[in-house]
Amino acid sequence: MSSTRTLHWFRNDLRLDDNPALSEALRGDELLPVVILDDRFWGTDRWGHVKTGPHRTRFLLESVADLKKAIEELGGSLVIRQGLPEKILPNLMKEWSCLTLTAQAEHTPEEMDIETAVASAVSGVGGSCQWVEGHTLFHPDDLPMDIGDIPDIFTQFRKKVEKHSEVRECIPAPVSLSCPNGLKSDELPSLNSILDRSGQTMPTADSRSVLPFKGGASEARARLKHYFWDTKKLAVYKKTRNGLVGPDYSSKFSPWLAHGCISPRRIASEVYRFEDRIEANDSTYWLVFELIWRDYFRFIAMKFGSRIFHGKALKPESPNRGTQKHPFEAWKDGRTKDAFVNANMRELARTGFMSNRGRQNVASYLVHDLGIDWRLGASWFEHCLLDYDPASNAGNWIYVAGVGNDPRPNRKFDTQRQATMYDGDGKYQTLWSSDALELDIR
Numbered sequence: 001m002s003s004t005r006t007l008h009w010f011r012n013d014l015r016l017d018d019n020p021a022l023s024e025a026l027r028g029d030e031l032l033p034v035v036i037l038d039d040r041f042w043g044t045d046r047w048g049h050v051k052t053g054p055h056r057t058r059f060l061l062e063s064v065a066d067l068k069k070a071i072e073e074l075g076g077s078l079v080i081r082q083g084l085p086e087k088i089l090p091n092l093m094k095e096w097s098c099l100t101l102t103a104q105a106e107h108t109p110e111e112m113d114i115e116t117a118v119a120s121a122v123s124g125v126g127g128s129c130q131w132v133e134g135h136t137l138f139h140p141d142d143l144p145m146d147i148g149d150i151p152d153i154f155t156q157f158r159k160k161v162e163k164h165s166e167v168r169e170c171i172p173a174p175v176s177l178s179c180p181n182g183l184k185s186d187e188l189p190s191l192n193s194i195l196d197r198s199g200q201t202m203p204t205a206d207s208r209s210v211l212p213f214k215g216g217a218s219e220a221r222a223r224l225k226h227y228f229w230d231t232k233k234l235a236v237y238k239k240t241r242n243g244l245v246g247p248d249y250s251s252k253f254s255p256w257l258a259h260g261c262i263s264p265r266r267i268a269s270e271v272y273r274f275e276d277r278i279e280a281n282d283s284t285y286w287l288v289f290e291l292i293w294r295d296y297f298r299f300i301a302m303k304f305g306s307r308i309f310h311g312k313a314l315k316p317e318s319p320n321r322g323t324q325k326h327p328f329e330a331w332k333d334g335r336t337k338d339a340f341v342n343a344n345m346r347e348l349a350r351t352g353f354m355s356n357r358g359r360q361n362v363a364s365y366l367v368h369d370l371g372i373d374w375r376l377g378a379s380w381f382e383h384c385l386l387d388y389d390p391a392s393n394a395g396n397w398i399y400v401a402g403v404g405n406d407p408r409p410n411r412k413f414d415t416q417r418q419a420t421m422y423d424g425d426g427k428y429q430t431l432w433s434s435d436a437l438e439l440d441i442r
């Protein structure tokens, strides 16, 4: 038995490349790589929605399958379990004589509660945990301000980090893995078995989806290669990013980023390489700019803790909003009076994706036109989205609802005007009109 055998618990870091927590684990002699399909992922939230819907469940399983293959190609094996991490992890540590557990640090309340439970259970078997930052472009220690001093206005934050902080170098993927003798990979449970347990079924794939969105680090790399190098769409990203139809109006990296199949640093380093080799322009800058938005919401979650998940979030003086079932259900099912909102809601339910332009409009409509509490909308997004991320989701919702840290109060979108501006020819609304199921006009 090796004295330095480390259990690495893969959470939202389902990759080998540029994985700081994994690289900490690899300082030991042997690695016990573990994925847990946490029962809580398929629990029901206070609004009655199963937290992880079928689209993200599929994406998650594909991502784990891809990770397993990558680990096996390097001579290792992956332990895959279903249940509660705080029960499973200490048992595995005992069984395989691991003293240390490494995992990516999370900063939102539910995820941190799980960390606390795991840390306590692991110390109960004489082990210790190391929580490592790995989710953001800028390491929290490299920010030019304390987390408590993150500015309330994004632009102020961005200017400061752009001036004073540097993105750390990517950590290359390991070239081989040494796992304990006798360790064998587990089989992945089937998609249907997981969905059955939460009373869900997988809808048939919709040919109108902007992309097939297959999970996994190898798919993330393929998407990056396509968007940057094969089509050079990165060079026009800023002009196309408000699009609604087709695979390439934006990067579509978000589902892979949310599951950690690719790191934001790897994406940024490829942007810099593109700028060196092809061209540097507004568009190449803007993709990194958007990754800074992603960081910003994560740091805001760190700064304000559970407050960003409250109805009035950071604006206690804001008006009460309703939770009426009827208008909410109409919004959710794409049956409102607004055809543009409806088209977006149908796309979300059928594919697990919606453009940023769409998300802003449907969120504004729910809160400002229908007068509904933003948390119901955020809960439905959590159920549906392939790219669900607690900090980005709550952060964007409270921003649009006008209850975030941003001082400007009114974030209402005129959805009719937006439809004219961004879908002037009605192509998107036609694509997602209820009777166009079999159309494929990409």
Ligand SMILES: Cc1cc2nc3c(=O)[nH]c(=O)nc-3n(C[C@H](O)[C@H](O)[C@H](O)COP(=O)(O)OP(=O)(O)OC[C@H]3O[C@@H](n4cnc5c(N)ncnc54)[C@H](O)[C@@H]3O)c2cc1C
Pocket: 241, 250, 251, 252, 253, 254, 255, 257, 258, 287, 290, 291, 293, 294, 297, 354, 355, 356, 357, 359, 360, 363, 381, 385, 387, 388, 389, 390, 392, 393, 394, 396, 397, 400
């Ligand atoms: C109400 C609402 C809820 C949202 N919920 C989520 C969520 O749960 N998970 C999520 O990843 N994004 C969320 N977003 C942000 C944004 O809509 C998606 O990140 C984006 O549409 C993903 O498409 P893309 O990868 O093609 O983005 P691109 O335009 O190609 O941008 C590149 C990357 O930058 C990041 N990014 C871009 N815009 C934002 C933003 N506004 N906030 C945070 N990161 C951003 C994403 O990681 C994205 O993949 C939400 C936005 C709104 C308005």
